Amino acid sequence: MAQRLDYLKESASQTAGPYVHIGCMPNFSGISIYGGDLGTTMKTGPVTGQEIKITGVVHDGVGAPVRDAMIELWQADAAGLYPSANEARGNPDPNFTGFGRSPGDPVTGEFVFETVKPGRVPFRDGRLQAPHATLWIVARGINIGLHTRLYFEDETEANSEDPILTRIEHQSRVPTLLAKKTGEAQYRFDIHLQGPKETIFFDM
Amino acid sequence: MSENSTNGGYIARDWTRQPAAYTPGYKTTVKRSPQAALLSFPTTLSEETSPVFGHGIIGELDNDLIHNFAKPGESAIGPRIIVYGRVLDETGRPVPGALLEFWQANAGGRYRHAKEGYIAPLDPNFGGCGRMITDENGSYEFRTIQPGPYPWPNGMNDWRPAHIHFSIFGHGFAQRLITQMYFEGDPLIPLCPIARVLNDQRAIDDLTAPLDMNRTVPMDARAYKFDIVLRGRRQTYFENRKEGL
Numbered sequence: 001m002a003q004r005l006d007y008l009k010e011s012a013s014q015t016a017g018p019y020v021h022i023g024c025m026p027n028f029s030g031i032s033i034y035g036g037d038l039g040t041t042m043k044t045g046p047v048t049g050q051e052i053k054i055t056g057v058v059h060d061g062v063g064a065p066v067r068d069a070m071i072e073l074w075q076a077d078a079a080g081l082y083p084s085a086n087e088a089r090g091n092p093d094p095n096f097t098g099f100g101r102s103p104g105d106p107v108t109g110e111f112v113f114e115t116v117k118p119g120r121v122p123f124r125d126g127r128l129q130a131p132h133a134t135l136w137i138v139a140r141g142i143n144i145g146l147h148t149r150l151y152f153e154d155e156t157e158a159n160s161e162d163p164i165l166t167r168i169e170h171q172s173r174v175p176t177l178l179a180k181k182t183g184e185a186q187y188r189f190d191i192h193l194q195g196p197k198e199t200i201f202f203d204m
Numbered sequence: 205m206s207e208n209s210t211n212g213g214y215i216a217r218d219w220t221r222q223p224a225a226y227t228p229g230y231k232t233t234v235k236r237s238p239q240a241a242l243l244s245f246p247t248t249l250s251e252e253t254s255p256v257f258g259h260g261i262i263g264e265l266d267n268d269l270i271h272n273f274a275k276p277g278e279s280a281i282g283p284r285i286i287v288y289g290r291v292l293d294e295t296g297r298p299v300p301g302a303l304l305e306f307w308q309a310n311a312g313g314r315y316r317h318a319k320e321g322y323i324a325p326l327d328p329n330f331g332g333c334g335r336m337i338t339d340e341n342g343s344y345e346f347r348t349i350q351p352g353p354y355p356w357p358n359g360m361n362d363w364r365p366a367h368i369h370f371s372i373f374g375h376g377f378a379q380r381l382i383t384q385m386y387f388e389g390d391p392l393i394p395l396c397p398i399a400r401v402l403n404d405q406r407a408i409d410d411l412t413a414p415l416d417m418n419r420t421v422p423m424d425a426r427a428y429k430f431d432i433v434l435r436g437r438r439q440t441y442f443e444n445r446k447e448g449l
């Protein structure tokens with residue numbers, strides 16, 4: 001027998017269940033205890049950069065919209081800086097939170113984020129990543145939150161040199177990570193949990 | 205990115221302790237589970253940063269579910285309990301400033317939700333949610349009533365053990381976690397298809413809060429301890445080699 005390593009084990013995930021909004025977006029659920037729901041406003045004043053709107057729907061394996069999901073978004077500001085306590089590279093936009101939360105619409109399942117186009121953030125080796133947002137999806141029937149990334153289809157050049165996008169073995173699946181430009185400053189990002197159009201999900 | 209001598213990326217997740225996506229005993233996972241393998245990459249700044257939630261967002265009663273939805277002078281019905289614990293990372297260090305959000309059914313096992321169909325009554329004085337930010341030692345505490353077990357549509361006769369849902373933000377988005385706390389001694393835990401998505405009994409035990417008589421407030425509330433472990437960062441005391449792939 002050797003000595004034991006003293007690491008703890010990460011707590012196991014359990015599904016957020018059908019009532020995740022009671023805990024994370026109580027005002028959306030009709031429970032007014034807090035002033036407002038976290039993540040409903042990403043812009044707290046005039047922001048730097050291009051303001052954009054992202055919409056989408058999470059689909060299950062039979063193509064039906066998932067109406068009880070909660071989607072979280074985390075991204076850098078227009079300069080590529082994170083509004084985080086451990087951002088050491090500069091001062092992020094003080095009027096931008098970087099964090100959004102959206103419930104799926106109870107009828108259509110659509111989620112909405114009013115945000116800014118993120119700037120480029122370095123990869124571990126210093127190369128720049130293409131503009132992207134981290135998305136995290138939880139719902140009844142999802143045992144552990146699903147982590148994906150939203151990139152922008154109109155960032156062709158940055159996408160073509162992105163350290164992650166270029167390392168994906170099945171390049172035919174890369175379009176599942178690209179938000180489609182549907183209008184001036186409007187993007188669409190549909191997520192497929194399962195099946196032929198299945199979105200790429202990450203273990204990072 | 206500058207090479208920092210104490211912070212590497214996040215340690216790879218131990219998937220043997222985490223549930224698979226496809227767990228047919230919990231039927232809703234069947235059509236909501238990705239089939240392709242997850243793509244593994246080392247964490248970047250995008251996963252090593254996390255939103256900031258200041259203590260200023262926390263209201264006076266946010267960690268008191270007995271009173272935060274009750275009419276003045278009234279309180280929620282049910283066994284009064286205190287839930288307390290620490291948020292740590294895998295290296296054993298406390299995680300201060302972690303936002304915890306929790307939600308639960310009332311003492312009868314009923315949620316305050318439009319889609320909830322269980323016949324148990326609503327408690328007019330119970331909303332069912334609260335939140336807290338850990339202190340400099342990673343500690344948190346809240347008061348609530350013990351939730352009741354409830355039946356749910358899955359098998360013909362499936363019941364959830366009494367549980368409290370937790371959502372946790374650490375210092376990096378890679379640590380983001382939602383889980384559930386169970387109560388020591390509940391005979392429904394080993395029967396529950398959702399608890400059983402975990403293959404490792406130790407993982408279920410680590411989600412089961414023991415009764416702590418030492419923290420119990422006499423003539424007032426029993427105490428349950430629930431520690432939460434988030435992913436840890438790699439410690440590197442030598443200068444990092446550039447981490448390519």
Ligand SMILES: [Fe+2]
Pocket residue numbers: 017309364367369
């Ligand atoms: Fe529940």
